[in-house]
Amino acid sequence: MKLKRRGFLGGFNRFRLMLTLGLAVVLPAAALIYVNFRELRAFKYNKVLEATIHRDFQEMLAITEKKINKKAYAMTEDARELFPSSDTDASDKEKKLDLILAKSPWLTHVFLFDEKSFVLRTQPQQMGDKYIREEHERMAESYHVWFSSEGKMMVEGMHKKPRPINFYTGQTKRSDGDAYFTTALFVLPQLSSDRVVVGGITFDTCYLQQTFFPEMLEESVTQRVTEQGGNPLAMMVYPTEMDMGHEAKPLAATAGWSEGKPEVSRKLDDVFRGLTLGIKFQGTSVEALGQTWVHRSFFILGFLSLMIIGGLVLTKHIVSKEMALARLKSDFVSNVSHELRTPLALIRLYAETLELGRITTQEKKQQYYRIIRKESERLTALINNILDFSRIEAGRKEYEFRNTDIAELVRNTLESYRYQIEQQGFAFEESIDSNLPAVPVDREAIARALVNLVNNALKYSSDDKFLGVKLYRENSVVKLEVADHGIGIARRDLSKIFEKFYRAGDPLVHNTKGSGLGLSLVRHITHAHGGEIAVESTPGKGSKFTLSLPLTSAVQQPAMS
Ligand code: ADP
Numbered sequence: 001m002k003l004k005r006r007g008f009l010g011g012f013n014r015f016r017l018m019l020t021l022g023l024a025v026v027l028p029a030a031a032l033i034y035v036n037f038r039e040l041r042a043f044k045y046n047k048v049l050e051a052t053i054h055r056d057f058q059e060m061l062a063i064t065e066k067k068i069n070k071k072a073y074a075m076t077e078d079a080r081e082l083f084p085s086s087d088t089d090a091s092d093k094e095k096k097l098d099l100i101l102a103k104s105p106w107l108t109h110v111f112l113f114d115e116k117s118f119v120l121r122t123q124p125q126q127m128g129d130k131y132i133r134e135e136h137e138r139m140a141e142s143y144h145v146w147f148s149s150e151g152k153m154m155v156e157g158m159h160k161k162p163r164p165i166n167f168y169t170g171q172t173k174r175s176d177g178d179a180y181f182t183t184a185l186f187v188l189p190q191l192s193s194d195r196v197v198v199g200g201i202t203f204d205t206c207y208l209q210q211t212f213f214p215e216m217l218e219e220s221v222t223q224r225v226t227e228q229g230g231n232p233l234a235m236m237v238y239p240t241e242m243d244m245g246h247e248a249k250p251l252a253a254t255a256g257w258s259e260g261k262p263e264v265s266r267k268l269d270d271v272f273r274g275l276t277l278g279i280k281f282q283g284t285s286v287e288a289l290g291q292t293w294v295h296r297s298f299f300i301l302g303f304l305s306l307m308i309i310g311g312l313v314l315t316k317h318i319v320s321k322e323m324a325l326a327r328l329k330s331d332f333v334s335n336v337s338h339e340l341r342t343p344l345a346l347i348r349l350y351a352e353t354l355e356l357g358r359i360t361t362q363e364k365k366q367q368y369y370r371i372i373r374k375e376s377e378r379l380t381a382l383i384n385n386i387l388d389f390s391r392i393e394a395g396r397k398e399y400e401f402r403n404t405d406i407a408e409l410v411r412n413t414l415e416s417y418r419y420q421i422e423q424q425g426f427a428f429e430e431s432i433d434s435n436l437p438a439v440p441v442d443r444e445a446i447a448r449a450l451v452n453l454v455n456n457a458l459k460y461s462s463d464d465k466f467l468g469v470k471l472y473r474e475n476s477v478v479k480l481e482v483a484d485h486g487i488g489i490a491r492r493d494l495s496k497i498f499e500k501f502y503r504a505g506d507p508l509v510h511n512t513k514g515s516g517l518g519l520s521l522v523r524h525i526t527h528a529h530g531g532e533i534a535v536e537s538t539p540g541k542g543s544k545f546t547l548s549l550p551l552t553s554a555v556q557q558p559a560m561s
Contacts, residue, residue, distance in 0.1 A: 328501035461486030
C-alpha cells in the first residue's frame with residue numbers, strides 16, 4: 001500500500017512558513033542591511049564629526065590668539081614701565097633706552113619721540129647686521145617725520161583706548177630672507193594727554209620666529225592634549241597673504257607639524273595682524289579620520305550583516321529540521337495505524353473462518369493457526385517497539401545487565417524465527433562462535449535489537465533472499481552481524497536511518513510496512529551497552545548491520561535523538 005508522504009497540507013504549511021520567514025524576517029533584514037550600506041556610502045565621511053572637530057579647532061585658535069596677545073601686551077607694558085621721562089636730556093634718554101635693550105634681548109629697536117627730539121636705539125650687537133643697520137637708518141629718518149606730522153592724532157587716539165598701545169606689523173628684510181616684525185607704539189604712563197610723546201619698541205624678528213611663537217603654540221597644543229587626550233595636534237603661524245591657494249609656509253610651527261594644510265585657520269588681529277594661525281591633527285586629517293570611521297563602520301556593518309545572514313540560514317535549517325520531524329511524526333502515525341490494522345484484519349479473518357467450522361482438513365487449520373500466531377507476534381513486536389520507544393523518550397527506559405551467554409541468546413532468538421525465515425524462501429546462513437565469554441547484557445533488549453535487524457533484512461529484500469547472521473569476537477568486542485542481499489540503502493540515507501521515525505525515501509521502502517522506530521531502538525540499545533552500531537550497504541546489492549558490544553560493558557543510558 002502506498003502512503004502519501006507529503007500531503008497538500010504539509011506542502012501548504014511549508015510554503016506558509018517560508019513566506020512568513022521571507023516577509024517577516026529576510027525582507028526587513030535585507031532592507032536594513034541595504035539601507036545602512038547605502039547611507040554609509042553616501043556619507044563619504046562623517047559630517048557631524050567634522051563639524052564638531054572644526055568648531056573645537058576654531059575655539060582653540062581663538063584661545064591661543066588671546067594668549068599670544070596677552071603675552072605681547074605684557075612684554076610691551078614691562079618695557080614701557082622702564083621708559084625714561086621725556087623731560088630728561090638726550091644723553092640720559094639714550095642711556096635709559098640702552099638699559100631697556102640690555103634688559104630685553106627680545107627687542108631690536110627702542111625709541112622715544114617728543115616735541116623736541118627723536119631718540120632711536122638699536123641692540124648694539126645687531127648693528128653689525130647690514131639689514132638692521134639700514135633699517136635703523138630708515139627708521140631714524142622716517143619715524144621722526146611720521147610722528148611730527150601724525151603724533152598728535154596718534155597720541156589722542158591711544159589715550160582713548162583702555163591700553164594706550166598700538167601695534168604696527170609688516171615684512172622686513174633680514175640676511176636669511178623675509179622676516180616678520182611688529183612694533184608697539186605707546187604713550188608714556190606718567191604724561192598728560194596733551195603731550196605728544198610716543199615711545200616704541202620693535203620685537204626682534206628672530207625672537208618672534210624662533211622663541212615666542214614656537215613656545216606659545218607648543219604650550220597651547222600640549223595643554224590641550226594633557227587636558228583632553230585624543231589625537232595629538234599641531235599648530236603653526238604663517239604670513240596671511242601666503243594663504244592664497246598655495247600651501248602656507250610656516251613662520252613658526254610646533255614639532256608635530258611636518259607639512260600639509262591647516263584644517264582650520266584664523267587670521268590674527270591687533271598685535272600680530274598679517275599673520276594667520278593654523279591647526280591640524282598630527283600626521284592625519286579630519287577627512288582621513290572620517291574615512292577610517294567609515295571603513296570601520298563598513299566593517300562592523302558587514303560583520304553584523306554576515307551574522308544576520310548566518311542566523312537566518314541557521315533558523316531556516318532548524319525550522320526545516322523541525323518540520324521534517326513533524327512530517328515524520330505524522331507519517332509515523334499513519335504507518336503505525338496501517339501496521340496495526342493489517343495483522344488485526346488477518347487475525348480476525350482467519351479466526352472467523354475457523355469459527356465457522358468450514359475448514360475441514362487439519363493441515364489447512366494448522367496453516368490458519370500459524371498465520372494467526374505469526375500476525376499476533378508481529379503485533380506484539382510492533383507494540384513492544386512503540387512501548388520501548390515511548391519509555392526511552394520519557395527517559396524511563398531501564399536496562400538490566402546480567403552476565404549472559406550471548407551465543408545462546410542469539411541462537412535462541414533466531415530459532416523462533418527460523419521457520420518464518422525459511423518459509424519466506426530465505427537462504428539462512430548462521431555462524432555463531434560458541435566459545436565466547438559471558439557478556440553483561442540486557443537479554444530482552446539485545447534480543448529485540450536482533451529481531452529488529454532480522455525483520456528489516458526480511459522486509460527489505462526482494463528477489464535475492466538471503467539472511468546471514470554472524471556472532472564472533474574481535475579483540476575486546478563481540479560483534480553481531482546481520483546481512484542481507486536486499487534493496488540496500490542509498491548513501492544519503494545512511495546517516496539518517498538511525499534517527500527516530502526516519503524511513504528511506506525509496507518507494508520500495510514505502511510499500512513495506514514500518515514505523516521508522518526499529519533502528520533508532522537498536523542504536524539506543526547498543527549505546528546503552530556501551531557499544532556501536534555500523535552499517536555498510538550498496539543499493540541493489542544488500543546491507544550489513546554490525547553491532548559491536550564491549551566484553552566488559554561500559555553501561556550508560558544515552559538520550560534518544
Ligand atoms: P522501519 O523498518 O519500520 O521503516 P527502521 O528504523 O527499522 O524502520 O528502519 C529505518 C529505515 O532504514 C527503513 O525504513 C529502511 O528504509 C532502512 N532500512 C533498514 N534496514 C534495512 C535493510 N536491511 N535494507 C534496506 N533498508 C533498510
